[in-house]
Amino acid sequence: MPTEKTLRAGSAQKRAAILASARELFLTEGFDRSSVDAVAARAQVSKRTVYDYFGDKQTLLHAVFDEVGQSLLATVRRTLTDTLEGLTDPAELEPALVEFSMRITTDMLDSAEYTTLQRFVNTASGHLPHPDDRALTNAPEEAMGERFAALAKAGLLEVPDPRLAADHFIALTFGVTLSRLGSANAEKDSRVRPLIVEGVRAFLRAYRR
């Protein structure tokens, strides 16, 4: 077995530290410009340990990618049920959608996670081979689509293609905000809310029953 590589199970603490460090650096500085030395230093761990836990830099990127994707999906799901569960009053629809969108947008913009995540998917240095990745990336949109379908069933929206509606909603709120204010501070920026509100209104004009 020449290519047999034994990765240590190790204290989950160090592993988490390395992962957090890599996540922070990769997402802010970019993958190429983040050296493994820097990741190790930030995690207060020797470079050798990084290589013992994760085999190489690509694998480390992959681990970060998975983690970010999972946490993003979890946030979306939680916020979805927090703000849009069991809505029946049409008058509450707009404020609820604004609330949902604001929470997601501020969450995402602050750490620039979604942005760089997408950047990884499209441009990643060295293509990502795992087919799981696309699925993971699309999962948040799927979840939103299901929620929109539920709102349609409740008679609040008219949504022939829920998944497409989800894409449109994201584009009108998060997408516009991101492209206007390039991933800089979100909840503090007073320009965010009006953009979101207008995005939600446009969405409702297009999709309200």
Place this chain on the structure above:
Amino acid sequence: MPTEKTLRAGSAQKRAAILASARELFLTEGFDRSSVDAVAARAQVSKRTVYDYFGDKQTLLHAVFDEVGQSLLATVRRTLTDTLEGLTDPAELEPALVEFSMRITTDMLDSAEYTTLQRFVNTASGHLPHPDDRALTNAPEEAMGERFAALAKAGLLEVPDPRLAADHFIALTFGVTLSRLGSANAEKDSRVRPLIVEGVRAFLRAYRR
């Protein structure tokens, strides 16, 4: 004057060749992963000449950035007048918008120019200091805003904030297409047109008079 650098005026031909080569490489491979040697080789020019024309790699990037921005703006303006000039028949609005959007989207997706342009603005290795850049990046949206305002004046649209409407239109058509199909082949891909059509329809539901 210690930092005085003398850049050659030189035959515009070589300069253009270098610029084209850099543009191609930077946009497809990414800035970091494109070596100056590769740029020089592709332009069939010695590396020394590259450094004689442009001072360093950053400056070369900046020149590419400007050129792409200008050409993008020109394309948008031309397509705008080609497809949306002097529209009066409401029935022609949807097909005209689809046509406009298809042409822009296929143009942009094929060479991935817009994508990577945006990527440069936000993440560029070494922040771009020039204030011109943001303005240049926003110019296409401004142009579209003006056209939408004209369509509103003609009674075809209801557009209180033309610039915002432009952002919404881009998000619904180009933005959605880009995020679904990651910048891969455009006019050949049969999934593009339906996405654009649905984006335009959603836009019209939200903005039609």
Place this chain on the structure above:
DNA sequence: GAGAATGCACTACACCGTGTAGTGTAGTCT
């Protein structure tokens, strides 16, 4: 049960190979 031995995660550090930005220069082409 005290102390030695063992195993293991981890560090510190040197090292290799390679890729790349940028320069200096001698020579060639027009």
Place this chain on the structure above:
DNA sequence: AGACTACACTACACGGTGTAGTGCATTCTC
């Protein structure tokens, strides 16, 4: 004569590996 090339060269950063050594817990031994 000046634009341009070919090329050698510097300086450096980075990915990855090998290894000597350290701290520490568990286990073995008497």
